[in-house]
Amino acid sequence: MRSRKRRRDLMWGLVFTSPAIIGLLWFTAYPVLASLYYSFTSYTMVGPPKWIGWANYADLLTDQVWWSSLWNTVYIVVWSVPLGIVAALGLALLLNMGVGGRSVYRTVFYLPTIVPAVASAVLWMYIFDPQYGLLNDALAKVGVAGPGWLSDPGWAKPALIVMSAWGVGNLMVIMLAGLQEVPATLQEQASTDGAGVLSRFRHVTLPYVSPHMLFALVTGLIGGFQFFTPVFVMTGGTGNPAGSTLVSGLYLYQNAFQYFKVGYASAIAWMLFALVAAITVATFRLVGRRVYYGGR
Amino acid sequence: MGTLTMAPAAERDAGRLRRNWRRLMRVMAAHAVLITLSIVFLLPFVWMVTTSLKTVDVLNAFPVVWFPEKITFSNYLDGLQVFPFARYFVNTMVICALSMLGAVLSSSFIAYGLACIEWPGRNVVFVALLATMMIPFYVTMVPLFSLFREMGWTNTYLPLIVPHFFGGPFFVFLLRQFFRGIPKDLLDAARVDGAGELRIYARIVLPLAKPALSAVALFQFLAAWGDLLGPLIYLSDSDMYTLSLGLTYYSTQYSTQFGPLMAASTVILVPVIVLFFFAQRTFIQGITLTGVKG
Numbered sequence: 001m002r003s004r005k006r007r008r009d010l011m012w013g014l015v016f017t018s019p020a021i022i023g024l025l026w027f028t029a030y031p032v033l034a035s036l037y038y039s040f041t042s043y044t045m046v047g048p049p050k051w052i053g054w055a056n057y058a059d060l061l062t063d064q065v066w067w068s069s070l071w072n073t074v075y076i077v078v079w080s081v082p083l084g085i086v087a088a089l090g091l092a093l094l095l096n097m098g099v100g101g102r103s104v105y106r107t108v109f110y111l112p113t114i115v116p117a118v119a120s121a122v123l124w125m126y127i128f129d130p131q132y133g134l135l136n137d138a139l140a141k142v143g144v145a146g147p148g149w150l151s152d153p154g155w156a157k158p159a160l161i162v163m164s165a166w167g168v169g170n171l172m173v174i175m176l177a178g179l180q181e182v183p184a185t186l187q188e189q190a191s192t193d194g195a196g197v198l199s200r201f202r203h204v205t206l207p208y209v210s211p212h213m214l215f216a217l218v219t220g221l222i223g224g225f226q227f228f229t230p231v232f233v234m235t236g237g238t239g240n241p242a243g244s245t246l247v248s249g250l251y252l253y254q255n256a257f258q259y260f261k262v263g264y265a266s267a268i269a270w271m272l273f274a275l276v277a278a279i280t281v282a283t284f285r286l287v288g289r290r291v292y293y294g295g296r
Numbered sequence: 297m298g299t300l301t302m303a304p305a306a307e308r309d310a311g312r313l314r315r316n317w318r319r320l321m322r323v324m325a326a327h328a329v330l331i332t333l334s335i336v337f338l339l340p341f342v343w344m345v346t347t348s349l350k351t352v353d354v355l356n357a358f359p360v361v362w363f364p365e366k367i368t369f370s371n372y373l374d375g376l377q378v379f380p381f382a383r384y385f386v387n388t389m390v391i392c393a394l395s396m397l398g399a400v401l402s403s404s405f406i407a408y409g410l411a412c413i414e415w416p417g418r419n420v421v422f423v424a425l426l427a428t429m430m431i432p433f434y435v436t437m438v439p440l441f442s443l444f445r446e447m448g449w450t451n452t453y454l455p456l457i458v459p460h461f462f463g464g465p466f467f468v469f470l471l472r473q474f475f476r477g478i479p480k481d482l483l484d485a486a487r488v489d490g491a492g493e494l495r496i497y498a499r500i501v502l503p504l505a506k507p508a509l510s511a512v513a514l515f516q517f518l519a520a521w522g523d524l525l526g527p528l529i530y531l532s533d534s535d536m537y538t539l540s541l542g543l544t545y546y547s548t549q550y551s552t553q554f555g556p557l558m559a560a561s562t563v564i565l566v567p568v569i570v571l572f573f574f575a576q577r578t579f580i581q582g583i584t585l586t587g588v589k590g
Contacts, residue, residue, distance in 0.1 A: 016410075020462065031443070032439075116539075266438055
């Protein structure tokens with residue numbers, strides 16, 4: 001009786017998860033292995049792949065464009081991820097002060113995150129327009145002569161970072177959830193014990209949101225290295241001016257679908273994957289220990 | 297004597313007044329900051345809509361006119377001529393609707409197997425599924441394209457729809473969390489009454505999980521509505537384009553015609569905004585559900 005129920009449960013368990021198992025094999029396991037194999041071949045999607053050993057990887061190490069695409073990606077990630085976390089936490093703290101109309105403010109800050117990526121890229125192209133754009137016009141009103149933004153190699157990456165800050169609402173909602181876990185009694189206790197605002201933030205609030213910050217950091221890193229759509233739209237797929245916005249994702253796309261160097265593109269993908277995995281592990285090692293999970 | 301008893305009370309009143317005053321000042325300051333930031337966050341939206349309503353003279357005016365005195369809808373009509381909006385709208389809706397159907401059906405089905413049935417392999421499947429979340433799309437993108445091309449699926453919507461019928465790890469995770477909150481006794485009672493697993497899934501669990509299912513549907517809609525990379529890779533016939541892909545090519549060709557471009561962007565944005573205001577709670581709940589809680 002017992003074993004028959006167990007067999008039945010196993011059968012139904014497999015039936016219900018069968019789409020996941022098929023999906024895992026079809027859309028993950030096979031492509032991952034194929035991509036790894038392609039990275040050691042010369043393959044143009046016409047004719048079979050030809051094994052060339054480590055040649056793609058060796059070429060990458062001497063490919064100036066690849067190094068510069070990596071630099072562009074790292075630059076954007078290093079600025080936009082911490083900026084996003086700080087801005088999200090700042091907004092969440094403001095909303096958590098017990099002010100009225102909180103849900104209205106929350107909606108306003110969240111709204112940009114639902115804008116379709118292409119629409120927001122086209123919109124910001126216009127906002128950054130040196131002559132007719134909103135940003136430089138606003139800057140001119142306060143007496144600042146704005147730069148050429150997307151047309152200036154030195155300002156194109158900062159422009160993308162500014163744009164990414166507009167979409168901080170997602171993280172803000174997550175931070176807000178963290179702030180709501182801080183026990184009110186603990187805040188009052190610290191207050192009566194004479195802890196100032198900063199001290200309370202550092203020793204009471206921060207530990208409770210630290211898991212949320214780690215989550216934001218890791219997902220931000222992983223997502224940042226996949227950055228693609230805004231640059232593709234804003235530069236017409238070129239990564240200009242002067243290659244200053246050619247990020248890794250775009251370089252990979254160009255190699256795979258414009259130059260048909262599928263083997264090379266696969267090598268780029270694996271280098272990037274290895275790099276992101278290493279950074280993620282390092283983040284958990286360095287920061288993970290300082291995160292406070294006592295709240296649950 | 298009387299003054300002595302009065303003094304602490306007066307002092308207390310003054311202290312309370314001071315505290316209230318300080319609190320009021322703090323709230324006012326917070327509102328001032330929040331209102332300023334709200335304006336900054338909303339300004340791009342205002343800019344988008346006002347630009348789409350500007351006449352050519354106003355668009356080319358320098359310095360920039362923020363709020364035009366006269367508005368026109370000609371940008372929308374111009375945009376429509378080079379940009380077959382209705383066609384792309386229908387194309388996008390087809391992909392959205394079918395991929396939503398796939399995501400809701402498959403993710404809930406899989407999540408039921410992981411959360412509501414106790415069987416030996418379920419943790420293995422769950423961990424394997426979570427592990428796929430770590431694998432970035434750019435690794436699998438090229439072989440998938442190559443595979444779908446050999447299957448003759450390029451320039452069809454199949455690569456954009458079919459994979460969603462095999463469960464996305466993110467949605468499975470979200471629904472599994474939700475299903476685990478359903479009392480086990482409820483399911484067992486139904487089993488004792490002779491209900492099969494399929495029946496319990498369809499008649500008990502799915503109706504209870506409506507909020508989580510709508511979160512999945514919403515997220516999938518947004519993902520499909522805004523996706524560029526998928527359509528960019530797979531669709532080559534311009535009649536098949538989605539709104540995002542159409543706007544991308546359009547903006548590359550007419551990069552200086554900001555009036556029609558903003559009109560097209562507004563049109564892509566409006567359905568999303570309308571949906572958001574109808575389902576705001578679902579959005580926020582969905583994000584917090586998938587936040588960090590393990």
